[in-house]
Amino acid sequence: MRAPLSWLREYVDLPAGETGRDVAARLIAAGLEVETVERLGAGLKGPLVVGQVLAIEELTGFKKPIRYCQVDVGDANGTGEPQNIVCGATNFAVGDKVVVILPGGVLPGDFRIGARKTYGKLSEGMICSASELGMSDDHEGIIVLPPEHEVGADAIELLELVDEVLDIAVTPDRGYCLSMRGIARETAIAYGLPLRDPALLDVPVPNDFGHPVRVEDRLGCDRFTARTVTGVRPDARSPIWLQRRLQKAGMRPISLAVDITNYVMLELGQPLHAYDRSRVNGAIGVRRARPGEKLTTLDGTKRELHPEDLVITDDDGPIGLAGVMGGADTEIADAQGTAGTTEIVVEAAHFDPVAIARSSRRHKLSSEASRRFERGVDPQATSAAAQRTVDLLVLLAGGTAEAGVTEIVSPSGPHTVKMRADHPDRVAGTTYGRETVARRLQQVGCDVYGTDELTVTVPSWRPDLTDPNDLAEEVIRLEGYENLPATLPRLPSGRGLTERQRLHRRVGRALAGAGYVEAPNYPFVGDAAFDRLGLEPGDPRRRTVRLANPISDEEPALRTMLLPGLLAALRRNDGRGSQDGRGGLALFETGLVFLPTGEETPAVRLPVDRRPTGEELASLDAALPRQPRRVAAVLAGAREQDGWWGKGHPATWADAVEAARTVAREAGVELTVTADRYAPWHPGRCAALHAVVDGEHTLLGHAGELHPRVVKAMHLPARTCAMELDLDLLERASSGVPQAPRVSAFPVATQDVALVVDGSVPAAEVEAALREGAGELLESLRLFDVFTGEQLGEGKKSLAYALRFRAPDRTLTADEATAAREAAVAAAVERTGAVLRGA
Structure with missing residues (x-):
């Protein structure tokens, strides 16, 4: 809302030397967001x-x-x-x-x-x-x-x-400030000066002689005022002062009748509409649209109406989209001579904010009127706004106001809120006292009764004041946020981080230490992302939680996996040349995914005047989807760059598996790695990651190289690799905080073994057999070479392992180490059909 200082002075007697910046400082202190103060005519010099x-x-x-x-x-x-x-x-x-x-x-x-x-x-x-x-x-x-x-x-x-214009960003709860009347009220309160309310006009008593009006939907329209002006000069032009005020407020002068309705809207906050009476057939009505009805609005667009749309009608059908935009068929004709409009019907109505907001969004049609209606308009200002419009038409267009006044009002009482007099004190942590609380609420426009227990009648222009906390906020902001005492909260001692939080932090530090950069992403996803990942139509990961009001129509749901957002971040960084010093990219993210079970119950609305009960919180939890925490990592390009130290290597599926093992080590969990086929990974380079959870062999996630079709669809670097793990399952598999290894004083005995197995035998299976056969003396086992060649035979591979043996209480003899090695080999031979290489 743009508020010219010269116009503001008509309603508040500001000190003569007060500048726009001075007024802005007062309004900001009172809680309004004044973005800029524009100085018009700065540098202008005559003649x-x-x-x-x-x-x-x-x-x-x-x-x-x-x-x-x-x-x-x-x-x-x-x-x-x-x-x-x-x-x-x-x-x-x-x-x-x-x-x-x-x-x-x-x-x-x-x-x-x-x-x-x-x-x-x-x-x-x-x-x-x-x-x-x-x-x-x-x-x-x-x-x-x-x-x-x-x-x-x-x-x-x-x-x-020459003027100053305050540009105020009006928040949704302060719709009354989308008018000079509302801003003047805030200015008067800030300066402690009286307000000349422009809505205080003498309004004639309603009668039966006005233009006929028929309101069928009293919930959608609870107040409708119609006035008629005849004898309007079609060639009458808006005076300069009227045009200049509209221009300073950011509106373009159009014609006298339209300019007057816009001016009154800016002045009082009440949107109005003017109809050419000669083009209105019969009574003006308000109802919901009927199936198949269409309306051409003033912007020239033909719109198909929705049954929930609130429309203005005459005997021929819709003539306007209520609270949003009028129809072209009854538009005021701005022409010379008798061809122009000479009889005008003025509409001033109050519509349901929700209905107007939905119509505006449904038709993607935001107007000055809809902005005000959806934020809340003073329902008792309709008569004054209509009277002000009629007065200006008579004054500036030479018209004559007809005696007929049509007014339809649905009975409603004032809204009252009960509040303890010390409630603002308890909210703010300071002492205001009953007199200060009552005075501030009265300045806002409330009527206050009572001593210790206050009964507050809320003014009609403040629909946002619905509960005691709203009233407390009014007192606090007018007394000054800067006057609130600064106190630190008392923290409970001895709690610290939970085991889950510690695990999450350890995982992040471990991945960062391994060269990955954390890249948090928005938790939104669309079907197109699943298509690019190659997920089948029936894949459970396509079953998402849809948002009621998504930020983007392209991403209307909550994610079921971390990879879509993380891979998009990888693509953006790669396209901008953001590779690290190794010439590659490595990103990771930890976050929640949202998995609907189909058993969620409808959400309940929690109270704001008390702490929710355990049953209410449990009901709210039951309405939520399952939200496990995951960790994912993606990498592409060079994992190690060539240099004087030797030859580097590109990122491969093995690096993705190692990232998963890095995460698992922080939980003290040993992962079992097996081959798998699972989108979006390459079917021949995909590893399933398992661990023992609650006594059962459980799938924790996958790692490997992405499918080439996925890489192409997402415009990723060639051979991009990825990993995703369930952190909650990993925590359940954890034995607690990993213990530091005990350093033995006895020497280690190292034995190497090379086994020839079929190419289809997983290395993990061979490793498990060696561990089982080696017994308690085995300290560690590491695969250090994989070899294939003609000398081994077709379909064969050689796996070379380094086995470290150590006893906790003595130095092992050569015979003990050899016996443990031979037992390990025997177990591998029995379980995997391995043959000792060179035997």
Whole structure:
């Protein structure tokens, strides 16, 4: 909402020297968001005067029309002689009144005016357009003034070019500040000055002689006022003061009737609509749209109406989308002579905010009216707004107000809130006292009764005040947030982080230490992401929780896996050349996924005036989907770069598996790695990751290289690899905080063994057999070589392991180490069919 300071002074007697920045500081302290204070006319310097065109000579021989004009500026030039001015605009004629800046003047932007020769003529000044004066962005032509203005008069004062405009970002709970009335009220409270309320008008009593109105939906429209003005001059123009106020407020002048309704809306906050009575057939009605009905709105768009849309009708059908935009069929005709509108029906109504908000979003049609209705409009201002509109039409358009006044009002009582007098004290942690609380609430417009227990009647223009905390907020903000005492919360001692939190932190530190960069992503996903990942139509991961009001229509659901967002982050960083020093990228994320079970119950609305009960919290939890925490990592490019230290290597599926093992080690869990086929991984380079959870062999996640089709669909680097694990399952498999290894004082005995097995035998199976056969003396086992070749035979591979043996209480003999090695080999031979290489 843009609020000109000159307009604001009409309702509040601000001190003469008070600037826009001073007012902004007071309003900000009261809780409003003043974004900027724009100084109009800054740098403008006269003489800028009203001139009358005496003669026009058309200059030829140029690429565009050029006119050499004689302009009478009165005594403003000190001589009384006409000024000769070269002008390229053609929207004026001899006898028109225009705005002229004389030599020595300065236009906004430090554009200095002097007498100079141009197009072969001496030009002594400039005839100005609205854009050159900073009035608007209109470049169509120069300003043509009404004929009644005196030649030589000061145009700076006439056009109100010097002013300050406060640009206020109005939050949804303060819809009343989308009007000069609301901002003036806040200003009056901030300065402790009286308010001249523009809505306090004498309004005639409703009668049966007004234009007929029929409201079928009293829930959608609880108040409707209709007034009629006849004898309106179709050629009447908006006066300059009215146009300038609209322009300063950010609106474009259109025609007198439309400008008046916009002006009253800005003044009182009540949207209005004006109908050409000759184009309205019968009674004006308010109802819900019927199936198949269509309406062409004022923007020229033909819209198919929804049964929930609230519409304005006459006997022929819809003539307007209530609270959003009028229809083209009853538009005011701005024409000369008798062809224009001479009889106007003024509508001032109050509509249901929810219905208007839904219609506005459904039709993707946001208007000044809908912005106000959906935030809450004062229902008791309809009569005053209609009266103000009628008064201006009579004053400026020469019309006559008909005696008929139609007003339909649904019975409703004032909203009251009961609150303890010390409730704001307890909320703010300071002492205001009953008198301060009552005084501040009365300044807002409330009626306050009671001593210890207050009964507060909320004003009609504040629908946001619904409970004691809202009233407490009003007291606190008006007393000043800066006056609240600063106190630190008392933290309970001895709790610290939970085991789960410690695990999550250890996992993050471990991955960061392994060269991965954390990249948190938004938890939103769309079907297109699942398509790119190659998930089948029946894949459980496609079953998502849909958002009621998504930020983007392309991502309307909550994620069921971390990889879509993480891979998108990898693609963006790769495209921007953000590879690390190794020439590759490695990212990780820990976060929640959302898995609906189909057993969720409808959510309950928790109270705000007390702590929810255990049953209410349990009911809310039952409405939520399952939300396990996952960890995922993606990597592409070089894992190690070539250098003087030797040859590097690119990221492979093994690095993704190692990332999973890095995570598992932080939980003290040993993963079992087996081959698997699972989208979006490559069917031949996909590993399933298992561990023992609650006594059962459980799948924790997958790791490996992504399928080439997925890489191509997502525009990822070649051979991109990924891993995703369930952290909650990993925590359940954990034996607690990993214990530091005990350092033995006895030496280690190392034995190497190379086994030849079929190519289809997993290395993990061979490793498990070696561990089982080696017994308690085995300290560690590591696969250090994999070899295939003709000498082994087709379909064979050699796996070479380093086995470390150590006893906790003695030095092992060579015979003991050899016996343990042979037992390990025997177990591998028995379980996997291995053959000792070289035997």
